[in-house]
Amino acid sequence: MQDNVAHPDAPQATDRVVQLRGVTKLYTRGGEVVRVLEMLDLDLPRGDFVALMGPSGSGKTTLLNLIGGLDRPTEGSIEVDGLAIDRLSSAALGRWRADHVGFVFQMYNLLPVLSAERNVELPLLLTKLSRRERLQRVHTALALVGLEDRARHRPRELSGGQEQRVGIARAIVTDPTLLLCDEPTGDLDRKSGDEILDLLRALNQEFGKTIIMVTHDPRAAERANRTLHLDKGRLERQTH
Amino acid sequence: MNLRNIPARWTSALVAVIGIAGVSLVLVAVLSIAEGFRAALEFSGSEDVAIVLRRGSTDELTSGLGQTSIPVITDAPGIRRTAAGAALVSPELFVIVDTKLRNKDTTANTPLRGVSPMAPRLRKNFELLQGRLAHEGTNEVIIGNGVAQQYEGLAVGRIVRWGSNDWHIVGRFSDRGGIAESEVWADAALVQQVFNRGASYQSARVRLTSVAAFQAFKDALDRDPRVNLRVERETVFYAEQQQLMQKLVSGLGWTLATMMGLGAILAALNTMYNAVASRVREIATLRAMGFGAAPVIASVLIESLVLGAVGGLLGGVLAYLLLNGMRSSTLNFQTFSQMTYAFTVTPRLLLTGIVYGLVLTFLAGLLPGIRAARTPITTGLREL
Numbered sequence: 081m082q083d084n085v086a087h088p089d090a091p092q093a094t095d096r097v098v099q100l101r102g103v104t105k106l107y108t109r110g111g112e113v114v115r116v117l118e119m120l121d122l123d124l125p126r127g128d129f130v131a132l133m134g135p136s137g138s139g140k141t142t143l144l145n146l147i148g149g150l151d152r153p154t155e156g157s158i159e160v161d162g163l164a165i166d167r168l169s170s171a172a173l174g175r176w177r178a179d180h181v182g183f184v185f186q187m188y189n190l191l192p193v194l195s196a197e198r199n200v201e202l203p204l205l206l207t208k209l210s211r212r213e214r215l216q217r218v219h220t221a222l223a224l225v226g227l228e229d230r231a232r233h234r235p236r237e238l239s240g241g242q243e244q245r246v247g248i249a250r251a252i253v254t255d256p257t258l259l260l261c262d263e264p265t266g267d268l269d270r271k272s273g274d275e276i277l278d279l280l281r282a283l284n285q286e287f288g289k290t291i292i293m294v295t296h297d298p299r300a301a302e303r304a305n306r307t308l309h310l311d312k313g314r315l316e317r318q319t320h
Numbered sequence: 321m322n323l324r325n326i327p328a329r330w331t332s333a334l335v336a337v338i339g340i341a342g343v344s345l346v347l348v349a350v351l352s353i354a355e356g357f358r359a360a361l362e363f364s365g366s367e368d369v370a371i372v373l374r375r376g377s378t379d380e381l382t383s384g385l386g387q388t389s390i391p392v393i394t395d396a397p398g399i400r401r402t403a404a405g406a407a408l409v410s411p412e413l414f415v416i417v418d419t420k421l422r423n424k425d426t427t428a429n430t431p432l433r434g435v436s437p438m439a440p441r442l443r444k445n446f447e448l449l450q451g452r453l454a455h456e457g458t459n460e461v462i463i464g465n466g467v468a469q470q471y472e473g474l475a476v477g478r479i480v481r482w483g484s485n486d487w488h489i490v491g492r493f494s495d496r497g498g499i500a501e502s503e504v505w506a507d508a509a510l511v512q513q514v515f516n517r518g519a520s521y522q523s524a525r526v527r528l529t530s531v532a533a534f535q536a537f538k539d540a541l542d543r544d545p546r547v548n549l550r551v552e553r554e555t556v557f558y559a560e561q562q563q564l565m566q567k568l569v570s571g572l573g574w575t576l577a578t579m580m581g582l583g584a585i586l587a588a589l590n591t592m593y594n595a596v597a598s599r600v601r602e603i604a605t606l607r608a609m610g611f612g613a614a615p616v617i618a619s620v621l622i623e624s625l626v627l628g629a630v631g632g633l634l635g636g637v638l639a640y641l642l643l644n645g646m647r648s649s650t651l652n653f654q655t656f657s658q659m660t661y662a663f664t665v666t667p668r669l670l671l672t673g674i675v676y677g678l679v680l681t682f683l684a685g686l687l688p689g690i691r692a693a694r695t696p697i698t699t700g701l702r703e704l
């Protein structure tokens with residue numbers, strides 16, 4: 081097994097929220113097998129804010145997708161909060177994502193035909209909450225990202241930064257175990273990007289959210305507690 | 321949510337709706353012909369009227385009654401009589417004559433029915449609209465309202481040549497859309513003579529004293545060794561008569577609808593594939609949140625089914641607005657003569673059009689829905 085940089089600093093089992101062991105991910109492109117991740121070990125403590133950096137094709141997004149249960153490893157195991165998610169069926173994995181993971185996407189991925197409020201409500205449709213309870217949570221989440229007054233606006237009526245705030249509200253509305261952000265500031269100007277990073281930082285520090293953020297931007301990575309650098313499918317080093 | 325996406329792709333949605341509406345229109349239109357036939361025939365029958373044919377005959381064309389049968393029928397029990405004591409019986413024969421269709425260069429088979437003076441009293445819906453009844457023993461005829469509308473030169477006061485005889489049209493009657501409206505009535509004896517039918521008839525209609533009198537009337541004729549007859553209530557006879565046409569026309573309707581439906585499915589399939597293609601990332605985002613394959617397929621199917629329901633309803637309503645009540649005629653394969661009918665778009669047919677639209681769009685939505693659900697989430701999230 082590869083001696084990854086994160087391994088020596090592995091948190092105590094009770095703190096650990098993510099554990100990857102020997103994770104390898106292969107893709108076949110045009111008949112050729114591509115090794116995207118290679119025997120990766122990783123431990124992340126609860127309440128961490130980790131930035132994943134590396135050149136294009138280094139496997140950052142693939143790693144994020146594996147931790148988020150959007151993809152499965154070719155080899156190795158992934159545990160989140162003590163649950164081996166790589167062994168779950170597709171349906172169980174879907175239910176697990178609904179309960180435990182909030183995704184923030186570079187392009188926000190809001191549904192254009194729905195208001196901010198309805199977009200944020202979407203993940204709650206998979207819960208047993210009543211409509212009133214859902215709306216309470218939605219407005220709490222929107223208030224947290226500073227957009228309660230824009231609840232009835234549709235995405236096209238919002239700025240990019242506001243759209244991403246809605247995306248974050250949608251990601252946190254179920255109070256997930258993990259907040260996984262894929263280039264959350266990649267489509268924003270500097271000012272808006274800084275606001276989003278401030279928000280993520282606040283979610284981590286004030287609400288204890290565990291955040292894993294893929295980014296190309298060293299300035300964004302600086303906001304994280306630590307940065308893991310990937311290259312050619314391997315964790316090369318860690319910076320603080 | 322998915323329905324709110326329709327306006328964003330309204331052109332392709334419109335193509336799908338128009339395609340489905342076209343199929344539904346044709347289906348409902350053709351089935352409304354069958355419904356019109358059914359209505360015309362079933363509406364014509366009376367429970368207290370019996371029709372007598374030769375045993376083994378399925379219709380009047382294949383039936384034959386000798387002159388000697390008529391007194392036996394007339395003397396059977398249960399027949400209603402006039403105040404003067406005359407039995408309400410009409411021995412009839414049925415020949416086909418050629419008449420030019422109105423506004424067309426073709427002729428069509430017109431049923432010319434030889435009847436007795438009692439005939440109008442044996443049709444519950446008979447109503448003289450114009451002129452008078454024909455005198456017995458003369459070359460006078462009265463024409464059904466449908467006949468007057470469908471054929472050229474058939475109007476009260478006109479003379480028309482059929483067979484070797486000139487016939488004077490002296491009256492026009494309604495059967496309130498019933499089958500008699502498709503016929504021309506003449507004196508039975510003269511029709512026998514002109515068309516060389518000797519003294520034979522093909523059927524006899526009998527008005528009974530009551531609905532309940534039928535069985536005694538039938539039993540008497542069944543038991544009588546002098547005759548070999550088939551006795552049916554008129555309602556039962558017409559119900560049988562309409563089955564063949566109903567099957568033929570319905571078969572035609574469904575064949576057309578199936579062929580057109582294949583085209584409509586392709587249009588709807590294209591629409592739904594476009595719908596899915598334009599929402600790949602959206603669908604992947606929903607699935608990332610935890611929505612399963614079933615809601616995704618359902619979401620695509622619902623959108624597709626809405627297009628189908630709208631198209632099906634639109635086609636049905638168009639058929640209703642354009643055709644319902646419109647009178648036309650076509651060949652009745654039971655009598656090989658033209659029969660007039662009214663396109664009859666019933667609520668059941670409207671529902672049939674909608675359901676057919678739903679079936680087509682269900683098929684059209686299923687494959688794109690399955691594709692949407694099976695596209696890997698990570699692939700979908702990369703789509704722009």
